[in-house]
Amino acid sequence: MMAAMTESEPYDPARFPAFAVTVDLVVLTVRESRLSALMIRRGEEPFVGRTALPGGFVRPGESLGEAAKRELAEETGLADLPVHLEQLATYGAVDRDPRMRVVSVAYLALAPDLPSPTAGGDAADAHWAPVADLLPDLFPNVLDADHVMTHAGRADVADGRRKSERAAFAFDHEQILVDGVERARSKLEYTPLAAAFCPPEFTVGELRRVYEAVWGVELDPRNFHRKVTGTPGYVLPSGGTTTRQGGRPAQLFKRGDVTLLNPPMLRPA
């Protein structure tokens, strides 16, 4: 048995197996109170016409994080975006790309609603897609827009959801998107990253709508207000007020300085 296990390193470090390494991006934002992801429609084989995450090859002279930042700038057409960017996970199934052996390092980006979603981008067809449409299973409480806006009783909306419109994804990008959304949902509990979805100054109500969009739930505005303002360092009053949401004028806040929320904002069971 000892001999059986002892066949060590059969690879000369000078002749290592060659892999392609890519970065794929899960870029999330909240638009019109809905969690949305930046998606591409592929123009080439393999998977022509399928929905895919933005991404591309890592270049020899750049680190993984630099590659992610470069791709993000290329796809959004904007440099130095005020986004949060973190590594998500790495995907390396043998057959995940039919052309060759590719290992993809996925990154998660959280951004405020961007002025021009695809302005100047080089990608064939980049657009914001509501995640509840792409991954209806992650939003069991949300009826999709199509259902809400058309007559009930049509065959394809009989169960409240048009299965026929569920996206067909390229590669393993559905799984990566699922993992990215789950990471974002979890990060909202323990970090102040919900504010990464908001403009520099925001109201408590706007922050609450971020939580509701990402978690796919409704929250009690009164308890939410007490909790956010009672968590030390989460938000700081900026002095101003706004009525951009209608109703009574709301205080404006900016992001505080803590990196971990204590107590955390726990998702409802």
Next chain:
Amino acid sequence: MMAAMTESEPYDPARFPAFAVTVDLVVLTVRESRLSALMIRRGEEPFVGRTALPGGFVRPGESLGEAAKRELAEETGLADLPVHLEQLATYGAVDRDPRMRVVSVAYLALAPDLPSPTAGGDAADAHWAPVADLLPDLFPNVLDADHVMTHAGRADVADGRRKSERAAFAFDHEQILVDGVERARSKLEYTPLAAAFCPPEFTVGELRRVYEAVWGVELDPRNFHRKVTGTPGYVLPSGGTTTRQGGRPAQLFKRGDVTLLNPPMLRPA
């Protein structure tokens, strides 16, 4: 500006930049109430003689997870270990390996105290090292063994710690180990993975010593007992008792079936 951003994919997918891909393992266990990591002393350049994590190249026909499992079996000399194995993060700084461009996917393994730490292993010099010795900064409440067992007042232990014995790591393996320990600490809060450090049947006290070793803190045995046995699905009484820890006989438990603890076991502030 639009033109400036629009220089897309300069790489023909048929001529992608070639990377080496490795897996590195953070293998943690609890031995004699101390969190310990499986470490290698390197026998070759670069970084001869330095402390490193076990790992190796991913082979063309295996996935990342398969490579991690294979390396784990090779390094421990045991197949089908009852370990928890999960992906940790991926490290791809341009110059992290002086020989070539290497992207390393790190995995975290949590194992019960293994019968023979390095029996039959092929690695030159694999051994269990207490993490408090490797990374004293992560255990501010722990005085290292050397200090405890020698006379106080020696120059090199004047501050309660022998700086001269701090490990010199190869590559970026210190950072990977730090990240692995932090992941393990965090996982113990929200999952029942502390039991992955225990034999199939264990006592509440043994489980508590796992938390104390990983977190580097002391916990109140009475509150801990109430909390563990009060968290539904965490542990199930197996019927037996043991006195292997001395004192009054303790009930034996096995792992329950939940994957998420509710309520969680929060680290003391």
Next chain:
DNA sequence: GTAATAGTGTCTCTAAGACAATATGAA
């Protein structure tokens, strides 16, 4: 006025943490 959103107060219940007291084995 009504509608809409913002914000405060109050009550209940769960759970965390401090710590007293008891239980049961080994030396």
Next chain:
DNA sequence: TTCATATTGTCTTAGAGACACTATTAC
């Protein structure tokens, strides 16, 4: 007996969630 560990119980306090009520704007 003493010592070491296990286990139960009690008290206090922080925080989550339900929800009544008030505040301030637009229309």
